[in-house]
Amino acid sequence: MELMKLEIVTPNGVIFDDEVKQVTLPGTEGEFGVLPKHATLVSLLDTGVIVIEKADSKEIAVAINSGYVKVEEEKTTCIVDGAVALFGEDSDLSRALEAAKELLQSTESSSTAIASAVSKVEQIGKSL
């Protein structure tokens, strides 16, 4: 399967920069998936969870509050205000989940979006 580059940048630095198979993004107009060779696109991102399928087919998730994404054929760049990555060791994971929930609740956008994002975070937490 083809791969593309994914970069997630926050004001505190780059938190993800790797080759991925697929990424699902929480756009303001609805969730959408991006595969390699996607047409060029710029979108606003809402509060939610970015689900990444890595090159080794493992899924990881990153909770974000809001931001932008620029999709190019070979490369996808997410510019987000705040993000918590939900991967790593078990002990880190529970802490990351808590931090993610906190981050999501701290945003000011609609409560339904936050609720769905929080439930998604919990769901991912269970599956990992």
Place this chain on the structure above:
Amino acid sequence: MANLKEIKRKIGSVKNTQKTTNAMKLVSSAKLKRTEELAKRSRVYASKLTELIEEIAQKMQQSSADGIDNVYFKEVKNPKKVDIVFVTADKGLCGGFNSQTIKRVSQLLAQYKAEDVKVRLRAIGRKGIDYFKFNNIELSNEIIGLSAAPDFKKSAEFISEVAEGYVKGETDKIVLVHNGYVNMITQEVKEDHLLPVDTSKLELNTVSTSELEVEPDDDDTLLDALVKRYIEYTMYYSLIDSLAAEHSARMQAMDAATKNAKEMVKELNVKYNKARQEAITTELIEIISGMESMK
């Protein structure tokens, strides 16, 4: 003998000062390292954001013949009202760091006055506020504490307020002045034209973006959100940059002060020894002449 004691006391006091300045230098260098790291990390974000704005702006420029039709991009030919936002430190003892910024702001003020432009000053940092207050120049904002500890939320709140004035037409132009960090030994006063977004600086001819899709479908919504974020971030970055510069300036100033103190101690030591020898010589002469007269 009184002279001897006095010199000794002076040496002690200079040595104490030296200790203080040396400690301040160490503190500044540690803080500088942290701030530098912060600046480095946020620089990536800033550059990506600028890149994105450039592309959207380019797309909009291509789609309409008469440039970009957005409130944030409309250049006013002869600005009548200008806001100057400037950042200084809250504390002194950092060489010419604050006075350089103040000087630049004063220059701008004079320049705009000559052009008959109304200027509103918005100050961040105690030193700048003190200076302009002392000179009876009105400030429309006085923010203390933000330049010592940059906080994204607070700086965003402040600059959104300023930007709102721009959107409402209360001001035609927003200029941001701060003393920025270049490297460990140099700082440079930077003057950014925050709003309207300076399209001449954007590189609008890199790639063809005619196929760029935008979501939400309305260019303006996206651009508005982006520009807002852009100015918020530029403000925040200026604060970090200024803080890094402040620490490097203080480090330098304290380094110079420590060196000067060292030099002074050296000089005073020579003076002390001379005075001591002089005292001994006089004493000896007194004794010898006393003995001579007894013969």
